[in-house]
Amino acid sequence: xxxxxxxxxxxxxxxxxxxxxxxxxxxxxxxxxxxxxxxxxxxxxxxxxxxxxxxxxxxxxxxxxxxxxxxxxxxxxxxxxxxxxxxxxxxxxxxxxxxxxxxxxxxxxxxxxxxxxxxxxxxxxxxxxxxxxxxxxxxxxxxxxxxxxxxxxxxxxxxxxxxxxxxxxxxxxxxxxxxxxxxxxxxxxxxxxxxxxxxxxxxxxxxxxxxxxxxxxxxxxxxxxxxxxxxxxxxxxxxxxxxxxxxxxxxxxxxxxxxxxxxxxxxxxxxxxxxxxxxxxxxxxxxxxxxxxxxxxxxxxxxxxxxxxxxxxxxxxxxxxxxxxxxxxxxxxxxxxxxxxxxxxxxxxxxxxxxxxxxxxxxxxxxxxxxxxxxxxxxxxxxxxxxxxxxxxxxxxxxxxxxxxxxxxxxxxxxxxxxxxxxxxxxxxxxxxxxxxxxxxxxxxxxxxxxxxxxxxxxxxxxxxxxxxx
Amino acid sequence: xxxxxxxxxxxxxxxxxxxxxxxxxxxxxxxxxxxxxxxxxxxxxxxxxxxxxxxxxxxxxxxxxxxxxxxxxxxxxxxxxxxxxxxxxxxxxxxxxxxxxxxxxxxxxxxxxxxxxxxxxxxxxxxxxxxxxxxxxxxxxxxxxxxxxxxxxxxxxxxxxxxxxxxxxxxxxxxxxxxxxxxxxxxxxxxxxxxxxxxxxxxxxxxxxxxxxxxxxxxxxxxxxxxxxxxxxxxxxxxxxxxxxxxxxxxxxxxxxxxxxxxxxxxxxxxxxxxxxxxxxxxxxxxxxxxxxxxxxxxxxxxxxxxxxxxxxxxxxxxxxxxxxxxxxxxxxxxxxxxxxxxxxxxxxxxxxxxxxxxxxxxxxxxxxxxxxxxxxxxxxxxxxxxxxxxxxxxxxxxxxxxxxxxxxxxxxxxxxxxxxxxxxxxxxxxxxxxxxxxxxxxxxxxxxxxxxxxxxxxxxxxxxxxxxx
Numbered sequence: 001x002x003x004x005x006x007x008x009x010x011x012x013x014x015x016x017x018x019x020x021x022x023x024x025x026x027x028x029x030x031x032x033x034x035x036x037x038x039x040x041x042x043x044x045x046x047x048x049x050x051x052x053x054x055x056x057x058x059x060x061x062x063x064x065x066x067x068x069x070x071x072x073x074x075x076x077x078x079x080x081x082x083x084x085x086x087x088x089x090x091x092x093x094x095x096x097x098x099x100x101x102x103x104x105x106x107x108x109x110x111x112x113x114x115x116x117x118x119x120x121x122x123x124x125x126x127x128x129x130x131x132x133x134x135x136x137x138x139x140x141x142x143x144x145x146x147x148x149x150x151x152x153x154x155x156x157x158x159x160x161x162x163x164x165x166x167x168x169x170x171x172x173x174x175x176x177x178x179x180x181x182x183x184x185x186x187x188x189x190x191x192x193x194x195x196x197x198x199x200x201x202x203x204x205x206x207x208x209x210x211x212x213x214x215x216x217x218x219x220x221x222x223x224x225x226x227x228x229x230x231x232x233x234x235x236x237x238x239x240x241x242x243x244x245x246x247x248x249x250x251x252x253x254x255x256x257x258x259x260x261x262x263x264x265x266x267x268x269x270x271x272x273x274x275x276x277x278x279x280x281x282x283x284x285x286x287x288x289x290x291x292x293x294x295x296x297x298x299x300x301x302x303x304x305x306x307x308x309x310x311x312x313x314x315x316x317x318x319x320x321x322x323x324x325x326x327x328x329x330x331x332x333x334x335x336x337x338x339x340x341x342x343x344x345x346x347x348x349x350x351x352x353x354x355x356x357x358x359x360x361x362x363x364x365x366x367x368x369x370x371x372x373x374x375x376x377x378x379x380x381x382x383x384x385x386x387x388x389x390x391x392x393x394x395x396x397x398x399x400x401x402x403x404x405x406x407x408x409x410x411x412x413x414x415x416x417x418x419x420x421x422x423x424x425x426x427x428x429x430x431x432x433x434x435x436x437x438x439x440x441x442x443x444x445x446x447x448x449x450x451x452x453x454x455x456x457x458x459x460x461x462x463x464x465x466x467x468x469x470x
Numbered sequence: 471x472x473x474x475x476x477x478x479x480x481x482x483x484x485x486x487x488x489x490x491x492x493x494x495x496x497x498x499x500x501x502x503x504x505x506x507x508x509x510x511x512x513x514x515x516x517x518x519x520x521x522x523x524x525x526x527x528x529x530x531x532x533x534x535x536x537x538x539x540x541x542x543x544x545x546x547x548x549x550x551x552x553x554x555x556x557x558x559x560x561x562x563x564x565x566x567x568x569x570x571x572x573x574x575x576x577x578x579x580x581x582x583x584x585x586x587x588x589x590x591x592x593x594x595x596x597x598x599x600x601x602x603x604x605x606x607x608x609x610x611x612x613x614x615x616x617x618x619x620x621x622x623x624x625x626x627x628x629x630x631x632x633x634x635x636x637x638x639x640x641x642x643x644x645x646x647x648x649x650x651x652x653x654x655x656x657x658x659x660x661x662x663x664x665x666x667x668x669x670x671x672x673x674x675x676x677x678x679x680x681x682x683x684x685x686x687x688x689x690x691x692x693x694x695x696x697x698x699x700x701x702x703x704x705x706x707x708x709x710x711x712x713x714x715x716x717x718x719x720x721x722x723x724x725x726x727x728x729x730x731x732x733x734x735x736x737x738x739x740x741x742x743x744x745x746x747x748x749x750x751x752x753x754x755x756x757x758x759x760x761x762x763x764x765x766x767x768x769x770x771x772x773x774x775x776x777x778x779x780x781x782x783x784x785x786x787x788x789x790x791x792x793x794x795x796x797x798x799x800x801x802x803x804x805x806x807x808x809x810x811x812x813x814x815x816x817x818x819x820x821x822x823x824x825x826x827x828x829x830x831x832x833x834x835x836x837x838x839x840x841x842x843x844x845x846x847x848x849x850x851x852x853x854x855x856x857x858x859x860x861x862x863x864x865x866x867x868x869x870x871x872x873x874x875x876x877x878x879x880x881x882x883x884x885x886x887x888x889x890x891x892x893x894x895x896x897x898x899x900x901x902x903x904x905x906x907x908x909x910x911x912x913x914x915x916x917x918x919x920x921x922x923x924x925x926x927x928x929x930x931x932x933x934x935x936x937x938x939x940x
Contacts, residue, residue, distance in 0.1 A: 028728075064759040066697075066727020081729045084770060085736045095641045099800055101622060119613040124605050128598065135594050142787045143589040143922060152571060171565045179649065179813030210809045227536075257536020258498075259551045266555045289534040300554060317612045317816035330569055339680045343649030346787035348815055452613060 002026055002039075006048050015050050019058035027067050027078055034080035038068060110461045111425040114251070114401035114449030119315055121371065126360045127351065134350035142347055148340045149333075150177030150322075154353045158308075158322060161356055166283065167297030168306055170324045176333065179319040179343055181279060181307055182207055185243075188277075188305065188323065189215050191336040192240070199239040201229055203432035205250050205279065208243060221434040224249065228256040231263045242268070242276045246295045247283035248399040251432045251447040255396060261295055268303035275329070277305045282312045284365050287373040287397035302326035310352065312400060312451075313365055320344060320352060372400065375450050375458070382462045383448075387470065401449040403429070406469050408444055415444060415468055422464040444469070472496055472509075476518050485520050489528035497537050497548055504550035508538060580931045581895040584721070584871035584919030589785055591841065596830045597821065604820035612817055618810045619803075620647030620792075624823045628778075628792060631826055636753065637767030638776055640794045646803065649789040649813050651749060651777055652677055655713075658747075658775065658793065659685050661806040662710070669709040671699055673902035675720050675749065678713060691904040694722060697730040704737060712738070712746045716765045717753035718869040721902045721917040725866060731765055738773035745799070747775045752782045754835050757843040757867035772796035780822065782870060782921075783835055790814060790822060842870065842920065845928070849920050852932045857940065871919040873899070876939050878914055885914060885938055892934040914939070 004022045006015060013021075026032045038044070041059060045052045059076055062068045068076045135142070141151060149155065155172035162168040178184040185208055189196065198212050202221035212219045220237045223230045229244055242264065246256035268274040278295045286292065296306040309321040325333055355361050376397070383391055383404065394403040410418075412428050419426050429445035453461055474492045476485060483491075496502045508514070511529060515522040529546055532538045538546045605612070611621060619625065625642035632638040648654040655678055659666065668682050672691035682689045690707045693700045699714055712734065716726035738744040748765045756762065766776040779791040795803055825831050846867070853861055853874065864873040880888075882898050889896050899915035923931055 061759050064725060065762050066725075066729055066731075079727065079729055082732045082736055084732060084768075085739050086770065095643055096797055099643055099797060099804070101617070101643050103622075104617075113614075116614045119609050122612075128602070128605075131601075132598070135598075139589050142592075142785055144583075144586045145786050147571070147574075152573075171570075173565055173569055173571050180811050182811055183813055207809050207811070214806070255534060255536075257549065259536055259549055262552045262554060266552055269555050289531050292535050298554075300556065315612055315817075316615050319811075319813055319815050327566055327569060334569070336684070339677050341650050341652055341677070341789075343653055343789055343813055345789050345815060345818055347785075348818060 002032060004048075006050055008050075015054040016057035016061075019044075019048070019050070019055055020061050023058065023062060024065075024067055027062075027081065028084070030083065032078050034078055036078045037074075038076040038078065040075055106423070106425070109423040109425055110457050110464060111452040112427075112446070112448045112450070112461060112465070113425050113452055114427060114447050115316055116425075116449065116452035117312075117315055117400075118452055118454060119317075121368065122315055123360065123364055126358075126364075127355060130354035130358060130360065131347065131351040133354045134347055137354075138346070138350045141350065146342050146346050146349075148337050148342050149173075149175060150342050150344060151346060151349055151353075154349045155322075157353045157356050159324075161361075162294075162306075162308060165291060166280065166306075166308070167293040168324065169297065170306070174324050174327070174330055175322050176325060177320065177322045177342065177344055177349065180311070180321050181205075181281065181309060182211055183343070184307060184321055184323045185277070186211060186215070187333070187337065187340075188325075188329070189217060189241075191332055192217070196241065197237070197239040198241040198243060199229070199234055199237060200243045200434065201245065201249060202434045203251055203429055204243070204434055205245070206432050206434060208279075209434045212243075224252060224254070226254065227260040228254055229260075229264070231260065231267065234264070234267060240273050240275065243279065244276060244295070245279045245281065247280050247292055248396070250279070250281065251401065251429065252403050253394050253396040253399060253401070255292060255398065256295075258298075261298055265295070265299055265301070265303060269301040274303065275305055275326070276303055277307060279307045281307075281309055282399040284313050285369055285372055285399050287369070287376060289397070296324065302328065305329065313361070313368070314352075318348070320349070372450065373397075375453070375455055376402075378455060379448070379450050379453070379458050379462070382458055383465075386462050386466050390470065400451040401447055403445060404448050405443050405445050407442060408469055409442060410444065410469060412444060418468040419464075422468055424461065424464040424468060426465070426468075472502060474518075476520055478520075485524040486527040486531075489514075489518070489520070489525055490531050493528065493532060494535075494537055497532075497551065498554070500553065502548050504548055506548045507544075508546040508548065510545055576893070576895070579893040579895055580927050580934060581922040582897075582916070582918045582920070582931060582935070583895050583922055584897060584917050585786055586895075586919065586922035587782075587785060587870075588922055588924060589787075591838065592785055593830065593834055596828075596834075597825060600824035600828060600830065601817065601821040603824045604817060607824075608816070608820045611820065616812050616816050616819075618807050618812050619643075619645060620812050620814060621816060621819055621823075624819045625792075627823045627826050629794075631831075632764075632776075632778060635761060636750065636776075636778075637763040638794065639767065640776070644794045644797070644800055645792050646795060647790065647792045647812065647814055647819065650781070650791050651675075651751065651779060652681055653813070654777060654791055654793045655747070656681060656685070657803070657807065657810075658795075658799070659687060659711075661802055662687070666711065667707070667709040668711040668713060669699070669704055669707060670713045670904065671715065671719060672904045673721055673899055674713070674904055675715070676902050676904060678749075679904045682713075694719065694724070696724070698724055698726040699730075699734070701730065701733045701737065704734070710743050710745065713749065714746060714765070715749045715751065717750050717762055718866070720749070720751065721871065721899065722873050723864050723866040723869065723871070725762060725868065726765075728768075731768055735765070735769055735771075735773060739771040744773065745775055745796070746773055747777060749777045751777075751779055752869040754783050755839055755842055755869050757839070757846060759867070766794065772798065775799065783831070783838070784822075788818070790819070843867075845920050845923070845925055846872075848925060849918070849923070849928050849932070852928055853918075853935075856932050856936050860940070870921040871917055873915060874918050875913050875915050877912060878939055879912060880914065880939060882914060888938040889934075892938055894931065894934040894938060896935070896938075 041052050041055045045055045070076050155175040159170050159172045197218040199220045199222045222233045268276050296304040306324040390407050392405040412430050427447045511522050511525045515525045540546050625645040629640050629642045667688040669690045669692045692703045738746050766774040776794040860877050862875040882900050897917045
């Protein structure tokens with residue numbers, strides 16, 4: 001009935017596997033019919049000149065996968081299996097070209113990105129020490145999935161810390177840990193009714209704008225005046241949520257003064273369904289002043305949802321952020337996400353906990369403040385020296401980027417093309433203009449980050465930028 | 471005009487901070503009016519008996535936060551700031567009691583959970599070595615956010631591995647890394663039209679059932695026969711997606727035979743908008759047979775979305791899973807999530823990459839297969855010895871749990887109450903019955919996991935279980 005050859009050379013697959021594969025193919029191709037009897041183990045072993053054990057293992061595997069069945073004392077029989085039908089879209093050997101990825105490795109490039117950082121400044125040694133301590137101390141917590149909002153211990157450490165550094169008042173219960181502002185806002189807004197209106201800063205954080213739009217919410221870009229979100233526009237458009245960056249407006253850099261803060265808080269206090277989302281993404285870095293208290297610290301009416309991140313203070317690739325929910329939204333969250341599994345690695349979170357508790361986190365921030373202050377000064381000076389009257393820098397000594405305006409006739413497209421040629425990574429304001437009218441103007445604006453570039457590359461980066469814009 | 475006292479004792483706050491805090495309060499409480507002039511720095515320093523520097527620093531901070539403004543040669547003046555209004559929901563001192571968390575620390579408890587594991591078996595030392603290598607080798611990748619689907623290098627390693635172990639054929643481009651099956655299915659289904667119908671196994675994975683319902687999709691629980699999802703019900707209900715666990719049905723443990731696999735694949739191949747989601751959550755553990763090839767490996771028509779996880783092979787707290795999208799869905803994904811930031815820590819993912827490449831991952835799985843095989847055998851024997859005719863075990867030697875039926879008159883509620891008293895963590899089938907009719911029967915079923923319990927605790931756990939059910 002069935003005939004096949006077994007390769008018994010040294011490199012051949014396990015003998016049993018050859019028997020299994022061949023029989024499987026015969027059965028799927030219906031070369032052996034349903035309910036046909038297979039040869040006995042001994043018989044097949046003799047025929048093939050192999051051990052009974054090999055045949056027995058193959059038969060067991062075929063049995064487990066349902067290719068054959070057995071009747072006691074009678075032997076092994078072939079199952080009744082449908083022919084495979086051929087659908088319309090046969091699996092091709094290769095992925096279509098337009099779905100292929102190309103390497104984004106940029107050798108010899110210099111970066112003025114506002115997102116990238118310089119990981120060589122990160123104290124990995126101390127981080128690993130904290131991780132080892134977390135492994136020793138939280139073994140049983142690592143054996144299971146944690147609380148949907150993240151481990152209580154870690155939330156406690158975060159709430160204690162931001163109480164001190166940001167004046168934020170909250171209980172650990174109110175903290176929800178997530179892998180970024182984007183997924184946290186996604187969770188928050190997914191539990192709101194579909195007619196929810198959200199006002200965002202324009203220019204502003206485009207990823208959040210896109211996210212809110214993809215959730216089919218009504219998104220209202222609000223003009224910025226010199227103090228931040230225009231309060232008259234807010235009142236006129238009457239949204240439920242405001243998304244603001246009061247500590248250091250993204251991307252313009254404005255620090256929202258107390259007068260506007262009070263205006264926004266008062267606006268929110270007027271109705272129970274009004275909230276302000278405070279994205280405090282880079283408040284840890286101030287180079288001229290001391291820390292500026294958060295909006296949440298001024299809020300007397302549970303109107304502020306504070307969002308913090310470790311992307312700027314640790315590394316953007318670490319993906320640890322959190323939001324602090326007022327009690328009413330917390331209750332809604334608990335109801336909506338009771339079945340949700342916390343997405344951050346607990347080991348990573350307990351490592352953060354130890355890193356903060358041991359004082360290494362505060363030390364690192366202090367070090368980086370000094371480092372960034374120096375780099376920022378050097379970059380601003382080099383730009384001014386090179387570009388002279390051509391440049392205006394929005395010189396607010398905070399955060400990891402600043403906004404620079406260049407007087408030039410070149411278009412944004414020209415500049416992006418030239419930057420490509422010069423191997424210089426830059427971001428223009430266009431990306432952050434949420435409702436982009438391609439305004440004709442004799443200026444172009446760049447959002448210039450200084451966290452990635454190394455000090456000894458600053459001169460070269462400014463030269464390249466001059467060749468791009470000058 | 472303004473009078474206050476400065477505490478110059480050793481433990482007092484920085485002098486500048488006291489000046490800053492007091493002036494801030496006076497301004498917010500309108501004890502100094504808008505546009506009032508502040509005393510000059512020298513004048514205030516003299517009045518308070520402190521240094522001019524302290525006053526200057528306080529004024530600078532108040533200026534930065536917008537409490538005061540300055541006119542050149544004239545001095546400092548108070549900004550016009552609204553009174554805070556009192557909303558309806560004053561921030562209370564304490565969180566409402568029902569939102570407080572209680573400790574879930576369960577000392578002296580034993581666990582037969584199907585989710586928990588024993589982290590003391592995890593090779594943290596080797597994991598940390600891989601992490602150190604990842605730090606050294608991928609420094610520039612750690613400085614930035616990675617590809618929305620996860621780093622290409624890591625996806626390449628995963629695709630090579632599952633090609634070998636699961637027969638899965640795919641390109642790294644098709645892999646999307648995520649922090650669990652739940653968020654991946656969430657991403658996948660969020661991009662489907664709202665009239666999408668999804669069929670799920672009943673009993674089945676209740677978190678996925680709840681997720682799909684929360685997305686407002688039509689969710690169809692399908693009865694299981696002895697081969698898995700009832701094909702007639704599938705055909706009758708005509709869904710777009712099937713969610714199945716063919717390698718080891720969750721929670722019943724059934725291995726889907728090849729005949730049903732072909733039937734499901736043929737059903738899907740008939741229409742372009744039909745897909746099968748294969749959740750291959752614990753296929754790495756087989757104790758009697760060799761690995762059973764994935765459904766994806768049999769698919770000739772791009773109909774299967776394969777979902778894999780490292781939650782069972784590494785630790786559930788690590789949160790690394792992935793899905794493999796057929797080209798058409800990949801295209802949709804790229805379009806929908808171009809702005810999405812990958813949520814997993816890159817350092818963690820590169821660590822996994824090295825852990826796999828170095829062979830430690832395969833070694834660990836081999837070790838754990840032997841360990842689990844032994845523990846499983848010991849637990850099954852102890853249960854049979856103790857419960858005798860009272861127990862029937864669905865004895866499929868695979869995965870990290872099995873289904874056991876107990877003949878008893880006790881109700882599920884009684885049993886859960888008693889388990890609480892005995893400090894024994896157990897899960898009944900009720901949690902996984904997606905459309906629960908509280909059927910009256912003389913049986914109760916438990917989903918018994920053996921990954922968490924230590925070998926020397928098995929006897930005691932069985933004793934406790936006997937006191938609960940027996």
